[in-house]
Amino acid sequence: MKTNHAMRIAVLLIGALWGPGAALGTSAGPLYEGDLETQLAHARGVARWVDEPLSEADFGTGSQRFDGEWLFGTYVMGAIGHGQVALEHPEYRAEAGRRMERAIDAALTREVRAFDRAAWGTDPVDDIGTRRAHVAYLGYLDLALALHRQVDPESKFIELEESITRHLAGLLERSATGLVETYPGEVYPVDNAAFIGALGVHDAVTGEDHRTLIRRFRAELRGRYISAETGLLYQSVARRGGRPVDAARGSGTALATYFLAYADPELSEQLWSAMRRELYRQGLGFGAMREYAPGPGGRGDIDSGPVVLGLGVSATGFAIGAARAHGDRDAYRSLYATAALFGAPTDAGGRMSFALGGPIGDAIMFAMLTAPRAVARVRS
Amino acid sequence: MKRWVVLGLVAVSGLVLHELWAEMLVAENAAATLLSRGAGARSLAGLESVEALGAVLFIAYRLVALPLAGALAALIALRLSTAARDLILHARERSRALRAPAVGNTNR
Numbered sequence: 435m436k437t438n439h440a441m442r443i444a445v446l447l448i449g450a451l452w453g454p455g456a457a458l459g460t461s462a463g464p465l466y467e468g469d470l471e472t473q474l475a476h477a478r479g480v481a482r483w484v485d486e487p488l489s490e491a492d493f494g495t496g497s498q499r500f501d502g503e504w505l506f507g508t509y510v511m512g513a514i515g516h517g518q519v520a521l522e523h524p525e526y527r528a529e530a531g532r533r534m535e536r537a538i539d540a541a542l543t544r545e546v547r548a549f550d551r552a553a554w555g556t557d558p559v560d561d562i563g564t565r566r567a568h569v570a571y572l573g574y575l576d577l578a579l580a581l582h583r584q585v586d587p588e589s590k591f592i593e594l595e596e597s598i599t600r601h602l603a604g605l606l607e608r609s610a611t612g613l614v615e616t617y618p619g620e621v622y623p624v625d626n627a628a629f630i631g632a633l634g635v636h637d638a639v640t641g642e643d644h645r646t647l648i649r650r651f652r653a654e655l656r657g658r659y660i661s662a663e664t665g666l667l668y669q670s671v672a673r674r675g676g677r678p679v680d681a682a683r684g685s686g687t688a689l690a691t692y693f694l695a696y697a698d699p700e701l702s703e704q705l706w707s708a709m710r711r712e713l714y715r716q717g718l719g720f721g722a723m724r725e726y727a728p729g730p731g732g733r734g735d736i737d738s739g740p741v742v743l744g745l746g747v748s749a750t751g752f753a754i755g756a757a758r759a760h761g762d763r764d765a766y767r768s769l770y771a772t773a774a775l776f777g778a779p780t781d782a783g784g785r786m787s788f789a790l791g792g793p794i795g796d797a798i799m800f801a802m803l804t805a806p807r808a809v810a811r812v813r814s
Numbered sequence: 815m816k817r818w819v820v821l822g823l824v825a826v827s828g829l830v831l832h833e834l835w836a837e838m839l840v841a842e843n844a845a846a847t848l849l850s851r852g853a854g855a856r857s858l859a860g861l862e863s864v865e866a867l868g869a870v871l872f873i874a875y876r877l878v879a880l881p882l883a884g885a886l887a888a889l890i891a892l893r894l895s896t897a898a899r900d901l902i903l904h905a906r907e908r909s910r911a912l913r914a915p916a917v918g919n920t921n922r
Contacts (some may be wrong), residue, residue: 445892446885453884492843629856775880778837778874790869792843 450715455719455771461779462770465803466763470526475786476800477526477533480512483786483793483799484537489545492793495705500736502549506541510578513537515800517581521751522806538578538591547571553617559594562601567614572598573629577693580635583588599636602629603647611676611803612654621671623659626651627690634697637772652701664727665708669737682747684713684725685738688756692805695759707761709753715745716764723766724747747776751795755802823887828879835872 465471488499488508513534520530539548542559550558550571558568579595589595606613606626616625630651633644658676659668666682667690687705694702713724725731725738727748734740739747750769757766777788777795788795 442892445888449888450881450885450893453887454880457880457884472838775876778831778836778839778872778876780840782837782840787840789839790873 438683451718454775455768458771458774459719459767461774462767465770466758466766468522468804468807470519470523472786473523473804474526475781475784476796476803477516477530478785479535479787480515480796480800481536483508484512484533484540485795488540488793490549495736497736499549499553502546502552502571504794506546507574508797509537509541509546510574511794511797511801513541514581515797515804517578517585518801518806520585521581524591524805527585531582533591534578534582534585535590538575538582540699541575541578545685550617550726555618562597564601565605566618567605567616568604569602569614569629570616570625572602573625573632576602576632577628577635577696580632584635584639595636599633600765603621603633603644604795607647611671611673612658613671613676615673616791619673621673621676622669622686623655623667623671624669624686624690624693627667627693629694631693637697647671648697655701656704660705660708661727664712665704666712666727667705670678681726681732682710683732683738684723684746685752687713687725688749688752692752692755692759692802695756695805702756703760706756706762709756710762710765713749714753716768717790719768719771721765722772723753723769725749751798751802754799755805758803758805758807763806770803821886828883830871832875832879835875839869839872 465476488505489589490498490505493501493504495501495504506789516526516530516533516537518529544551544557547558554561554566554568556564556566558571561568562572576595576598579589579591579598582591583589583595602614606612606629610619613621613623613626616622617636630648633648636642637644655667659671660666661668661682664682666684667687668678668680669683670680671677672679687709691702691705691709695706707775709723712727713766715722715724722745724744725734725748726744728744731744733740734746737748739751741747750772754766754769754773757763757769773788777791777799780787780789788799791799
């Protein structure tokens with residue numbers, strides 16, 4: 435009798451402790467495998483945000499710049515997600531092309547460009563060809579444009595994509611630090627990585643060869659912008675001289691790992707290995723990434739999202755894309771379990787949305803969950 | 815039996831509440847306020863605080879409900895496996911009982 439009772443308690447405990455992680459992790463399986471229907475449910479969830487008239491007022495960060503970044507991010511990451519699904523499933527190309535076009539058109543409106551215009555004092559699109567880089571706006575946009583070109587060879591954005599690519603490639607080639615500015619006086623290696631990812635897609639589509647520039651970028655990162663101690667990417671560096679002005683952090687490293695998989699799989703793999711070693715924590719079927727390597731860290735900021743017990747919301751979310759890009763099924767599964775636990779994916783009439791993600795959360799998760807596995811190297 | 819019916823009703827109610835709550839959060843885009851909370855962007859006030867609190871409560875609800883659901887699922891699995899074992903044992907005993915007279919007849 436006593437044995438039966440003890441066994442029941444043991445079973446209850448096992449179910450309570452391991453059940454949620456196992457159940458949520460299992461639902462990552464079809465996404466990791468690239469099941470079209472599951473990906474389309476997320477695609478519809480994101481398309482809904484793009485079709486709705488969103489504005490900065492829909493993002494309550496309390497900062498006009500961050501509200502604008504999140505509005506832009508919703509459109510551009512949504513477009514990237516559609517592009518990735520289309521490249522994995524050619525039968526989705528036509529629909530993806532239309533959805534990407536709507537998202538990119540929205541990202542190109544003057545209202546959405548306002549956050550970048552406010553920071554620079556000049557408009558990012560008007561500044562193409564000048565010495566002002568606008569790499570946050572133009573770099574991320576360029577990846578969406580290049581993917582649209584890959585999905586739709588007749589893309590109406592070809593001219594714009596080529597002019598942005600020429601603009602940023604030229605500035606990067608001439609830059610003494612090997613990086614260009616996001617905003618005046620602000621340089622973030624991860625934003626530069628977004629453009630390098632776009633350059634990889636551009637070369638794949640056009641047959642042009644920017645390998646010299648990509649190799650130089652790799653050398654600069656390895657030599658100056660990756661922490662020798664942790665192998666993680668510095669979040670922010672000084673405009674003159676490139677001295678790190680912020681710590682090497684999980685959110686920037688994870689997102690750069692994802693972007694660089696498009697252009698430089700070797701460098702991307704190096705960053706992913708460092709993240710796995712320094713930041714990855716797992717237990718009970720859940721996984722998460724720290725924002726800072728163990729030791730004296732920081733409190734995070736708008737880029738990290740809330741940092742709880744050292745674990746970063748953004749670092750964990752972005753790492754899902756990096757895990758898929760590197761064929762790391764275990765990490766993908768456990769990171770997704772955590773994202774699902776706190777994000778609460780909800781299916782409303784075939785449209786999947788993260789109840790606690792909002793437009794930006796849905797769009798980022800869509801892009802990360804569908805990150806291309808073309809460069810996948812299955813971990814032993 | 816009554817206990818299982820009650821447990822079943824609680825589980826279904828919990829699930830329905832969860833789905834309705836989640837759909838409401840999606841519709842109201844309440845998450846935006848929570849994501850920026852603690853991210854160094856600002857402190858919340860007024861209605862936004864209420865929305866953020868609602869989102870935090872939803873997370874708390876999931877943190878409690880999901881382990882309970884896991885425990886319930888494990889209990890059901892244990893119950894089913896016990897029932898299946900009992901059925902197999904019962905069937906074996908029946909088959910043994912049926913075979914016994916036949917053996918006796920042969921010997922006779």
